[in-house]
Structure formats: structure tokens, C-alpha cells
Amino acid sequence: xxTLTINGQEHELDVPDQMPLLWxxxxxxxxxxTKFGCGMSLCGACTVHLDGEAIRxxxxxVSQAEGKSVTTIEAMSDDEVGxxxxxxxxxxxxxxxxxxxxxxxxxxxxxxxEHETPDDEQIMDAMGGNLCRCGTYNRIRQxxxxxxxxxxxxx
Amino acid sequence: xxxxRDDLMLANVSRRHVxxxxxxxxxxxxxxxxxxxLADEEAAYGAEAMPHGWVDDPNVFIRIDExxxxxxxxxxxxxxxxxxxxxxxxxxDELGADWDRVRVDQAPGDExxxxxxxxxxxxxxxHWFDPMRRAAAAARTMLEQAAAEQWEVPVxxxxxxxxxxxxxxxxxxxxxxxxxxxxxQRAVPERDSLSLKPREEWRxxxxxxxxxxxxxxxxxxxxxxxxxxxxxTGTAVYGADVHFDDMLYAVVARPPVYGATVASVxxxxxxxxxxxxxxxxxxxxxxxxAFEPLGGVAVVAENTWAAxxxxxxxxIEWDNEPAGDNxxxxxxxxxxxxxxxxxxxxxxxxxxxxxxxxxxxAETNLTATYYMPHMAQAPMEPPVAIVRLVDGKAEVWAxxxxxxATREGVAERLGLDFADVTVNVxxxxxxxxxxxxPDFVLEAxxxxxxxxxxxxxxxxxxxxxxxxxxxxAVSVDRLEAALDSEGRAQGWRHRTLSPSIGSLFAxxxxxxxxxxxxxxxxxxxxxxxxxxxxxxEASAHVRIGWFRSVxxxxxxxxxxxxxxxxxxxxxxxxxDYLLELLGPARRIDPRxxxxxxxxxxxxxxxxxxxxxxxxxIEKATEEAGWGRELPEGRGLGLAFHHSFASYTAVVLDVExxxxxxxxxxxxxxxxxxxxxxxxxxxxxxxEGSCVMGIGIxxxxxxxxxxxxxxxxxxxxxxxxxxxxAPRAMRVHLINDDPDVAMGGVGEPGLPPVAPALCNAxxxxxxxxxxxxxxxxxxxx
Numbered sequence: 001x002x003t004l005t006i007n008g009q010e011h012e013l014d015v016p017d018q019m020p021l022l023w024x025x026x027x028x029x030x031x032x033x034t035k036f037g038c039g040m041s042l043c044g045a046c047t048v049h050l051d052g053e054a055i056r057x058x059x060x061x062v063s064q065a066e067g068k069s070v071t072t073i074e075a076m077s078d079d080e081v082g083x084x085x086x087x088x089x090x091x092x093x094x095x096x097x098x099x100x101x102x103x104x105x106x107x108x109x110x111x112x113x114e115h116e117t118p119d120d121e122q123i124m125d126a127m128g129g130n131l132c133r134c135g136t137y138n139r140i141r142q143x144x145x146x147x148x149x150x151x152x153x154x155x
Numbered sequence: 156x157x158x159x160r161d162d163l164m165l166a167n168v169s170r171r172h173v174x175x176x177x178x179x180x181x182x183x184x185x186x187x188x189x190x191x192x193l194a195d196e197e198a199a200y201g202a203e204a205m206p207h208g209w210v211d212d213p214n215v216f217i218r219i220d221e222x223x224x225x226x227x228x229x230x231x232x233x234x235x236x237x238x239x240x241x242x243x244x245x246x247x248d249e250l251g252a253d254w255d256r257v258r259v260d261q262a263p264g265d266e267x268x269x270x271x272x273x274x275x276x277x278x279x280x281x282h283w284f285d286p287m288r289r290a291a292a293a294a295r296t297m298l299e300q301a302a303a304e305q306w307e308v309p310v311x312x313x314x315x316x317x318x319x320x321x322x323x324x325x326x327x328x329x330x331x332x333x334x335x336x337x338x339x340q341r342a343v344p345e346r347d348s349l350s351l352k353p354r355e356e357w358r359x360x361x362x363x364x365x366x367x368x369x370x371x372x373x374x375x376x377x378x379x380x381x382x383x384x385x386x387x388t389g390t391a392v393y394g395a396d397v398h399f400d401d402m403l404y405a406v407v408a409r410p411p412v413y414g415a416t417v418a419s420v421x422x423x424x425x426x427x428x429x430x431x432x433x434x435x436x437x438x439x440x441x442x443x444x445a446f447e448p449l450g451g452v453a454v455v456a457e458n459t460w461a462a463x464x465x466x467x468x469x470x471i472e473w474d475n476e477p478a479g480d481n482x483x484x485x486x487x488x489x490x491x492x493x494x495x496x497x498x499x500x501x502x503x504x505x506x507x508x509x510x511x512x513x514x515x516x517a518e519t520n521l522t523a524t525y526y527m528p529h530m531a532q533a534p535m536e537p538p539v540a541i542v543r544l545v546d547g548k549a550e551v552w553a554x555x556x557x558x559x560a561t562r563e564g565v566a567e568r569l570g571l572d573f574a575d576v577t578v579n580v581x582x583x584x585x586x587x588x589x590x591x592x593p594d595f596v597l598e599a600x601x602x603x604x605x606x607x608x609x610x611x612x613x614x615x616x617x618x619x620x621x622x623x624x625x626x627x628a629v630s631v632d633r634l635e636a637a638l639d640s641e642g643r644a645q646g647w648r649h650r651t652l653s654p655s656i657g658s659l660f661a662x663x664x665x666x667x668x669x670x671x672x673x674x675x676x677x678x679x680x681x682x683x684x685x686x687x688x689x690x691x692e693a694s695a696h697v698r699i700g701w702f703r704s705v706x707x708x709x710x711x712x713x714x715x716x717x718x719x720x721x722x723x724x725x726x727x728x729x730x731d732y733l734l735e736l737l738g739p740a741r742r743i744d745p746r747x748x749x750x751x752x753x754x755x756x757x758x759x760x761x762x763x764x765x766x767x768x769x770x771x772i773e774k775a776t777e778e779a780g781w782g783r784e785l786p787e788g789r790g791l792g793l794a795f796h797h798s799f800a801s802y803t804a805v806v807l808d809v810e811x812x813x814x815x816x817x818x819x820x821x822x823x824x825x826x827x828x829x830x831x832x833x834x835x836x837x838x839x840x841x842e843g844s845c846v847m848g849i850g851i852x853x854x855x856x857x858x859x860x861x862x863x864x865x866x867x868x869x870x871x872x873x874x875x876x877x878x879x880a881p882r883a884m885r886v887h888l889i890n891d892d893p894d895v896a897m898g899g900v901g902e903p904g905l906p907p908v909a910p911a912l913c914n915a916x917x918x919x920x921x922x923x924x925x926x927x928x929x930x931x932x933x934x935x
Contacts (some may be wrong), residue, residue, distance in 0.1 A: 005823075015458075016429060023460040027404065032396035033389020035584070036459075037535050038617040042869040045535060073389030086387040093365045093835055095841055097235030098386030099393055099584025124878045129871060133535045133585045134235045135846025136839075137880035154405040 002062045006031065008149045009073035013062065019066050021057040022046045025072060031103045033073035037131065044130030047103035054110035056129075072101035081151065088147035097134050098135035104130045108144050117148045187217035200281035200757035205273070206559070207266035207646055208272050209288035213294040213343060214266060217246060223318060225252045230262035231283070232274035232384070232556045234534075234590070235843075236901045237836035241280060241379045242287055244359040244833060247378070249352055251292035251315040252331070254359065254378040264558025264608065273557045275591050276754065277799040277899025280832055284897060292349045294338075301337035302329050317727060318357075328472055339455040354893055361891065364835045394554035395614060401860050402541065402610045403432060406462040408469055408733050409451040409623050410860035414442045414478035414698050417471060420452050423455040424468035430461025436470070437601045441477060444698055445660050448598045449623060455602060470840040475862070482862040484513075484696035486529060486629065493652045493693055494524055497633035501650055501691025502666055508685030509599065513646025516597040516806030517637030519722050524633045525713040526926040529857035531624035532702050533741045536584020537617055538595035543610035544603040548575045551691035552895055553596045558785035561593035565600045588701035592625050600627040620862045621872050624914060626857055628653040630695075630709030634717040637685070642725025644736060646685040650754025651676050653709065654695035661749035665708065675710035675798055678745065678763055681718070682738030697859060703844075704905040708851065711906035712913070712927065715794035717912045720923065729793055729914065730776050740766030754800055761800050762894045767827050769891065771795055771804035774825035779806035788812065789820070790918025794907035799899030805845070805907045807881070809915035815934030819849060819912070822881035826888055826904060829895035841904040847882060848908020850875035854928045 002013045004021075006029055025034050025048070034057060035124050041056040048057045049071040050064075058084030076082030085108050088094075095101045104127065111118055111126040118126065122146050132140070202209040210216075218226045227246045233239045236676035239259050247257045262269050295315045302320035303310035312323050319328045346478060354361075364378050367863070385391035392497060410416060430766070432455045439450025454465035477484035540553035542565065549569055558578045564577045575787045583590055599613040615623075630653040637646030644842040657664040667676070668688050677688055720731035742762035745753045753761055772795050776782075779791060788811055795804035808821035824841050831837055858865045866872040913924040916933065924932060 001643035015460075019458075021459045025460055026395075027458040027460070030398055031389075032392075035393075035536070036395065036614070037537070039463075040617070040868050040870070043535065043617075057570060077388055089382050089387045092385070093380060095235075095380075095383065095386045095752060096237070096839055097233075097535070097583060097585045098382065098391055098824070101386050102389045105387060107579050109615060119884075127877045131874075131876060133533065133587070133847070133874060135875065135880065137843060137846060137875070137877040139839075141663070141877065153625050 002066055003069060004062060004065055005068070006070045007072060015062060017063040018061045019059045021048070021062050021070065024062045025057060029088060031072050031074050035099055035102060037100065043100070044102050044107060045103040047130065048107040049106060049110060052113065053112070054107050073106060076105060078111060079109065081112050084146040084147045084150055085109050085112065085143070088143040088150065091146060092139045092143045094136050094143050096136055100132045102129060104132065104140055108140070108147070111144065112151065116145065116151060174690055188834065193864065197606055200448070200755060202286065204574070204755050205271035205282065207271050208280065209286040209451040210268070210270035210489050211289040211346070213290040216287065216290045217250065217294045219294070219331050221332050222337055223256055223330050224258060225250065225256055225331065226258045226260050228260045228262050228679055230272050230515040232268035232272070232423070232580055232586065233281045233551055234479050234586035235558065236279070236840060237496060237833060238279045240364065241377065241833040241836060242593070243381060243544055244281060245284060245287045246291040248357050248359040249288045250295050252922045253318040255417060256318060259381050261580055264562040265582065266559040272559055273591070274586070275556055275588060277902045278280065278283055281800065281897045284832060288351055289346060289349055292351050293344050296340040296349060297341045298331060298334045300341050301334045301408040304564055305329065305337060307464060311588055341686045342397055342927070354468055354739070360832050361834065365453040368661065383858065392581050393536050394581045395536070395612070396553065397541055397552040397581060399610045402612055403455050403535050404459045404462045405406035405453045405455045405458065405611055405613045406466045407437060407451050407453045407598055407601070407619070408460070408466050408471055409449045409619065410474065411622065412474050413444070413475045413481045415482065416450060416476045416477050418474040421470040421742070422452070422468070425454055428461055428465040430457040431465040432456055433605070434465070434487045435602055435605055437598055443592070443659050444644040445538065446592045446594050446597065447596050448601060450657060453598070453602055453613070455611065456557070457527040462614070463616065468615060478862065481696045484859050484862045486858045489629065490526055490631065492563055493631035496691050496693070497524060497631050497650050497652055499691065503687070504672055504683065504690050505686060505688040508646070510648050510685045511687035512616045512648050514635065519638040519724060520639040521721060522634070522640065523720055523925055525709070525716060526583065526629060527630045527709040527712055528927060529629045529697070529858050530627040530699055530702055530767040530851065530855050531621050532587035532589035533620060533624070533872060533874060534583070534585030534587055534589055534845065537615040538619040539612065539613040539614050540599040541610050542596065542599040544569065544606065545608040549577070549600065549603065551576070551578045551596055552581055553578070554581050554590055555593050555596060556583065556586045556591040557593065563594050564593050564597050570598050587703040588705070589624060591701055598609065598615040617868050621857065621866050621868065624857070625698045626700035627661070627708065628699045628706065630707055632713030634713060636717070636721050638721065640723060642727060644681065644683045644721060647681065647683045648687045649676070649679065649714070650689045650691055651691040651710065652691050654693050656699050656701065658695035660700055663694050663912070665694050666690050669752045671706045673754070674706040675796060676706070677716065677748060677750050678797065679714060680743070680763060680765060680768060681736040683736070696862065703847065704798060704902040705795060707902070708798060708909070711794065712910045715870070715907060716925070719917065723917070728782070730772060730781055733772060733793070733795070734769055737765050744797045749875070756800055763797065767793060767802045768797060769888060771802045771825040771827055775806045775809065777803035778825065778885060778887050779808065779821065779823035781806065787802040788919055790816035790915050792913065792915025793910045794911035794914060796903070796906040798906055799903045800896065801826065801898030801903040803904050803907050805911040807915045809912060809919055811916060811933055813917045815931060816833040817853065817916070817929070817933065819879070819881040820883065824886045824904065826886060828898035828900050828903070829890060829921055830893050830897050831888055831891045834888055837888060837900050841886040842884055842898050844904030845908055846875050846880045848905050849879055849912060851880060852909040852912040852927060852929055856928050856930070857909045873874055
């Protein structure tokens with residue numbers, strides 16, 4: 001048995017220790033906003049926060065998440081920075097197919113918690129691991145700047 | 156051309172729909188479906204030429220509930236192009252609906268009812284703008300008629316406003332919801348009697364969408380993207396997000412070589428993996444594979460991870476005998492073979508003037524051979540499908556571009572009637588042509604009968620997706636030009652060699668078909684006295700299939716690169732030279748140049764328009780500051796292309812650093828698709844095309860050795876990341892003219908991007924890129 005805290009809720013899961021967190025979240029807990037894209041930490045579609053840090057759940061065994069707090073895209077609306085990022089995404093019409101965007105928003109939110117007003121280089125560094133086959137990168141970059149600016153407005 | 160026939164009968168069949176339980180009584184269900192028979196029609200174009208054609212029956216697409224909620228049924232696949240928003244904009248506008256009270260329903264696969272649903276070829280809006288407007292106009296008319304009857308006034312005095320019908324002389328109003336029941340009892344008006352809203356009354360069509368464009372004090376109502384909120388909150392439902400408590404999870408080991416079969420399998424270790432339920436063989440259908448499964452061994456488990464681990468534990472011997480020479484396929488030697496074959500003549504596709512004399516008499520002859528490799532569509536959502544079979548009825552949940560083909564395939568594989576197969580179309584996490592082929596759904600269908608009605612999900616991994624894509628055809632294009640003493644082109648010979656998509660469905664034709672040649676090869680628009688186009692043989696050794704823009708990619712890459720080489724040879728400015736090659740603005744009837752396909756469109760409505768080509772070139776270069784001074788190591792590159800009835804020109808501003816690293820500083824894209832329904836989404840498609848095109852130029856390549864694909868995941872098949880995207884990107888939309896025939900949007904932006912990038916590399920470094928991807932060619 002593995003005990004996971006996901007979005008503030010505890011889950012007792014009967015899964016092997018080595019099962020990647022991604023599959024525990026998707027198949028067992030049935031939170032499907034976290035996506036499978038590569039299984040090798042190459043695309044970022046599976047990005048979640050582990051104690052606030054953006055990690056790739058497809059290569060993180062559930063055992064590594066025990067005793068830590070897992071946050072998924074489903075909880076971002078309740079996060080002040082996360083909601084600001086989501087709104088910026090909507091404002092700029094970032095998404096096309098949208099499949100990767102949950103992971104993009106998780107990475108962007110973690111970035112903004114670390115750097116309140118990141119510059120383009122910091123954005124490219126932080127977001128370089130998140131693939132988007134639709135090619136929405138320019139709007140993602142603009143949306144991160146927009147979310148940062150709106151955070152400043154509120155401060 | 157005219158589909159309207161006097162003997163077509165319209166019938167209000169709302170009763171039937173109520174009986175079928177499709178709508179509560181009181182809802183406006185204006186049901187009619189005209190079964191047009193077309194046998195005596197000479198030629199069909201556009202939507203009319205598609206399987207099951209078009210439907211403009213309001214009952215099929217529009218429902219109004221008593222509370223005023225308007226539900227529009229979208230029957231096209233949503234894969235990021237925004238069709239669920241854009242088609243609803245069309246219907247809501249023509250109906251007079253308030254955007255905040257409009258919902259969208261996704262239609263299952265049923266072309267008998269909805270008309271053609273195959274979402275590819277950049278056709279959704281091109282084919283459905285008019286039928287959707289007519290459907291909504293018919294519903295609006297019925298609401299007006301219902302109001303007139305209720306108020307006992309002439310219908311001519313009643314007019315639909317925003318979600319209400321108004322009696323103009325008295326100012327009396329009634330909401331759409333209040334009128335819905337009465338309207339549903341009325342006959343559907345004759346198509347000829349409908350009046351469509353004039354452009355000046357449009358409230359959504361052609362308007363910017365989304366809150367970003369809301370200027371302060373802006374009073375124009377602008378629709379929000381239908382799925383936006385669901386996407387950013389992680390609640391949007393893609394293929395793998397459909398869940399059933401008793402669902403089983405499968406992954407499949409497929410033959411590494413196209414056409415190979417399972418010789419033997421040892422599943423003892425796999426069965427020992429906790430969670431694995433069963434190991435099942437899937438029969439393939441051999442070559443040509445069409446949309447059928449490749450066959451192989453499925454591991455079925457209680458969760459995806461167990462299935463993946465179980466597959467890793469399989470020990471399988473493959474039999475390569477049925478694969479024939481596919482087992483020896485080596486993409487590097489294949490490239491060399493095609494390049495050698497390009498030295499000899501091939502099947503003549505177009506022949507004007509005397510090419511041999513032109514080449515012999517030339518002051519300068521220029522020759523270049525270009526190569527574009529296989530690529531995989533690699534949508535971020537790998538193929539996935541769920542099928543459940545209960546009591547002889549199958550239900551499918553899958554991200555498919557072609558739900559009708561899916562339904563037919565599942566019915567055939569399971570020996571069911573179409574009526575017993577339901578295909579529910581989820582959101583697609585990208586398509587790009589991959590999900591036009593429902594092989595992955597048929598795998599799930601093959602397994603579903605084994606598990607007593609438990610739904611089975613087949614999940615492809617990224618490795619599966621790259622190994623078993625329907626690959627973009629590898630292509631060799633050899634071009635020769637005869638230039639006179641002034642550098643003007645007097646002769647043009649182009650040989651193109653690629654395996655054909657035809658090989659997927661029939662014995663390998665070894666030549667490109669009309670629809671492949673028509674993608675920018677025989678439509679080559681230059682005004683040159685001697686033109687000779689040839690297509691030598693090339694055979695297929697992997698599954699070849701549609702990839703966004705398809706054969707336009709290599710054709711545009713070769714032609715647009717070569718035109719730049721000619722300009723350089725002539726010592727001329729590339730833009731000026733291109734405009735000269737095109738000659739004056741004029742319209743070419745495709746039939747005059749033996750072009751028989753024309754994207755399925757009427758050659759009279761959709762001529763090849765040289766003026767529109769010139770206009771996009773002029774716009775893109777003007778906006779990009781063509782001719783401006785740039786620092787050392789930096790250059791502007793230009794290319795244009797005409798495809799899917801639209802026109803695109805691209806200028807990229809590229810810097811090549813000393814280590815070969817490449818930065819795209821600016822992108823200016825000029826695009827003309829004629830009338831623009833949702834300009835914001837059109838720009839988004841063009842931006843995405845730009846990024847994908849940069850990836851095609853820089854690093855996207857699939858190779859094969861001994862018949863096996865060599866790339867396993869995104870570290871080997873690279874697609875663009877944020878640093879590869881242009882630092883600044885501007886899309887310039889022109890020619891939003893309602894009198895122009897509407898063009899496509901999803902694909903036509905892509906073909907000119909890679910050649911524009913290569914031309915920019917030449918401007919920056921003097922190096923010609925004749926082989927894609929660039930990879931490390933710039934590192935020196």
C-alpha cells in the first residue's frame with residue numbers, strides 16, 4: 001500500500017512502489033488532467049508539483065511521492081498563481097488542441113512562484129522541457145509575462 | 156453543380172426524433188433530411204463530392220430548449236483548429252443566438268445523418284460554412300413563423316433579434332425558448348426561400364474571439380473559445396480520459412517490420428507481472444495495411460503500467476517472410492537509390508514547350524536535388540481507444556479524425572451492422588493526419604470480445620507512435636533550370652520521387668496519384684516557356700500516410716528553394732525574381748495544366764490565382780522589411796506556396812551562430828484564405844504551422860534500418876521546443892472578401908516555412924540546405 005496526498009486529499013493505493021506517479025494519478029485515482037506523452041521525461045505533459053516543485057510524474061515512482069504533497073492541474077484554480085496563469089492562457093487563446101497545456105500551466109506556475117517576473121531567457125529555460133506539437137510557444141511565453149504583470153498589479 | 160432539384164422533398168420528421176428519445180417534447184427539433192440522389196450529376200465538387208456529402212438540415216444541427224438554451228451539434232473532429240468554436244459561431248450568428256446561451260454537442264460518427272465527417276484536407280469550414288448557415292437560417296425562419304402565428308401578424312413583420320423574435324410594428328418580443336415548441340411543429344422552409352444575413356449584420360462571423368481582444372469600452376460581443384476553460388483546468392476529455400470502473404488496459408507489441416507477423420510468443424514472464432490479466436494475439440491483415448491493425452501481441456491488464464511492464468516481459472519471434480523486402484528497408488540507401496533514379500526520365504506529368512532545346516540553348520544550367528525524410532505526425536496525445544462490446548453492440552470512445560471510417564472498420568472487424576456500432580468522438584490531443592487512420596481503434600475492437608463486455612482501452616506509447624506511424628513519404632526532388640543571358644528562366648524540369656499513399660490501400664502504384672501530384676507539383680505556377688514535370692517510380696516499405704500538408708511539404712521545399720537558387724544564380728533579388736517568375740496577375744484554370752484534382756474543388760470557383768500569390772509575397776516582404784540591413788550571420792528568407800485553396804508567404808529572419816545554433820528572430824506570414832470566419836484561430840493555425848515548419852527544417856526525421864524505425868522517443872525524433880520558435884511572430888491576414896471562394900486554414904501555412912528557413916540560412920551563411928533536416932549541417 002502507498003499513501004499519497006494529492007490536491008490535499010489522502011489516497012491509500014494498492015499499487016507497486018515502482019509504478020510511476022502518472023499512472024497512479026490517472027488510472028487509479030482517476031484524475032485525468034495529467035497527461036501521458038512520452039513516459040521518459042521528454043515532453044512535460046505529465047508535469048505535476050511535488051511539494052511545490054514541478055516534476056515529471058511519468059518517471060517518478062509513487063514511493064518517491066509518499067509523505068509529500070502532490071498537486072495536479074485540477075487544483076490550479078484554487079491556487080492564486082495557478083488561477084492567474086490559467087486566466088492568462090484564456091486571455092491570449094494559448095491552447096490549440098490543449099493536450100499539453102495542463103503540463104505547460106504546471107511548469108509556468110512553478111516558474112512564477114520561483115521568479116515573480118521572469119524574463120524571456122528564464123521562461124525558455126523553465127519551459128524548454130514542455131513540448132507542444134501545435135506550436136503554441138509564443139503565446140505561452142506571452143501568457144507567462146501577462147500572468148506575471150497581473151501578479152504585480154495585485155501586489 | 157446545382158444540388159437543388161425540384162423533386163427534393165423536405166420533411167419535418169421531428170416526431171421521429173421525439174420517438175427516438177433524442178429530444179424532450181417541447182424542444183425545437185426541426186427534423187428533415189433530404190436524401191439527395193446524385194446519380195445523374197456530371198461532376199461534383201467540394202462538399203458535394205465527399206462521401207455522404209453535406210447536410211443543411213436544421214434539425215440535425217440545432218436544438219432549442221424551452222429555457223432558451225441553443226445546442227449546436229458539431230460533427231467535425233476538434234483537434235486544436237477550433238472548429239467546435241468556429242462552426243458554432245456560424246450557426247449562432249445566422250440564428251441570432253446569444254453566445255452565452257449556446258452549447259455545443261459533439262456528434263458521434265454517422266455520416267448518413269450528419270454528412271461527411273472526415274476531418275482532414277483543411278475542409279471543415281470550406282465545406283460547411285454554407286450548409287451550417289442555411290441550417291441556422293431555416294431554424295430562425297421557423298421561429299419567426301411561429302411568432303407570427305402566435306401574434307396573428309404577417310411573418311414579414313417579425314424578425315429575429317438576439318435570442319428573441321420581435322414584431323417590428325408593435326415592438327412585441329418573444330424569446331427563442333418560448334417559441335421553440337411552436338417552431339418545432341412547423342415545416343422546414345424550402346432552401347430557396349431562405350434569406351441569409353448580410354455581412355453587415357454578422358455579430359460573430361469574422362469577429363475576433365476571446366477576452367484578449369476586448370478593448371476597453373468595446374461593445375462588440377465576442378465569443379469565448381468553447382473548450383478553453385476545460386482545457387486550462389484539466390477537465391477537457393481526450394481519448395484516454397474516458398473511464399469505466401471495469402475497464403481493462405492494453406498495450407500491443409507490433410511487428411517492427413511492416414508486414415511481418417508473429418512466429419512465436421512466450422508470455423510466461425508477462426503473465427507473472429502483477430496486474431496482467433491476459434495476453435492475446437491480434438491478427439493483422441498484412442499488406443496493404445489500409446486502416447487495419449498491424450497485428451501483434453496485446454498484453455491486457457488492470458492498469459496501463461502493468462500492461463506496459465507485461466509487454467516488456469514478452470518474448471516474441473517475428474516472421475519477416477510475409478514482409479518481403481520491407482525487412483531490408485534502409486532509409487539511407489533508399490535515399491541514394493531515389494537520387495540515382497532522379498537522374499533518369501520518368502512518367503511525364505506536364506510537358507509544355509521544348510525542354511530539351513531550352514536546356515541545350517541555355518546560357519546557364521542549374522541543377523539541384525532536394526531530400527525530405529520520413530516524419531511522424533507525433534500528436535502529443537498518442538493513439539488511444541476504448542471499445543466496449545455488450546449484447547452484440549459495440550461502443551467506441553476515441554480521438555478520431557474520421558469517425559465514419561472508424562465505425563465501418565469496427566463493424567467489419569466485429570461482424571456487426573453499422574447501426575450496432577456507436578463511435579463517440581472525444582477531443583483529439585492533436586491529429587496532423589495520424590488520427591485519420593483508425594487502426595488503433597480496430598486493435599481495441601479486436602480485443603473487446605474476449606472480456607465479457609468489459610471495456611478495453613488500447614494505449615499507444617510514444618515508442619509505438621513513432622515506430623508505427625503512417626509516415627510522411629520520404630521525397631527526392633531534382634530540379635533543372637535553363638537560364639538565358641539575363642538570368643531569366645527559359646526551361647524548368649522537375650522530377651519528383653516519393654512512395655505513394657496509394658500503397659496503403661492497393662498494390663504499390665509506385666507513382667504519385669493525382670491528389671499527390673496536385674499538391675504543389677503539377678500546380679507549379681511559374682510562367683516559363685518550357686516546363687517538363689516527371690514522376691519516376693518509387694516504392695513503399697513502411698506505411699505511408701497523410702501528414703499535415705502532405706506532399707505539399709517536399710514540393711514546396713524543393714520548388715521554393717530552387718527558385719531562390721535561380722535568383723542567386725541570376726544575381727537578382729529573390730523577391731523580385733519570384734514575382735517575375737510568376738508573371739502578371741491572372742487566373743489559371745487547373746485543367747489547362749492537366750491538374751485534375753484541385754483539392755476536390757470546382758476549377759471555375761477555385762482557379763490557380765497568380766495575383767493572390769503575388770499579393771501574399773508582397774505583403775509578407777513588406778511587413779518583414781525585406782531588403783533591410785542585418786548583422787553578419789543573419790539573413791531573411793522568403794518562400795510562398797498555394798495549397799488547400801489558400802495562399803501563404805513567409806519571411807523568416809534567421810541568425811546562425813558560430814556553433815551552428817540557429818535562432819529565428821522574426822517570422823512574418825501573409826495568408827489569404829479568402830473569407831475569414833474566426834480570424835483569431837486562423838492566426839493560431841498559422842503560428843502553429845510556422846513552429847512545426849521550423850521543426851521540419853531543423854530536426855524532425857524518421858529513419859529505418861533493416862525495416863525497423865530507429866527513433867524511439869522525443870530525444871531521437873525531435874520536434875520544436877520553445878527556444879526553436881520565432882522570438883516574434885506576426886500573421887498578416889489579407890483578402891477577407893466574401894466574394895472569394897473560401898480556402899483551407901489548418902494545412903496551407905506549413906509548406907513554405909521550411910524553404911523560407913533554408914533560404915534565410917543561405918542569406919545568413921551562403922550555405923544551401925538541400926537535405927532536410929538541417930541537423931548538424933551548420934556546425935563547422
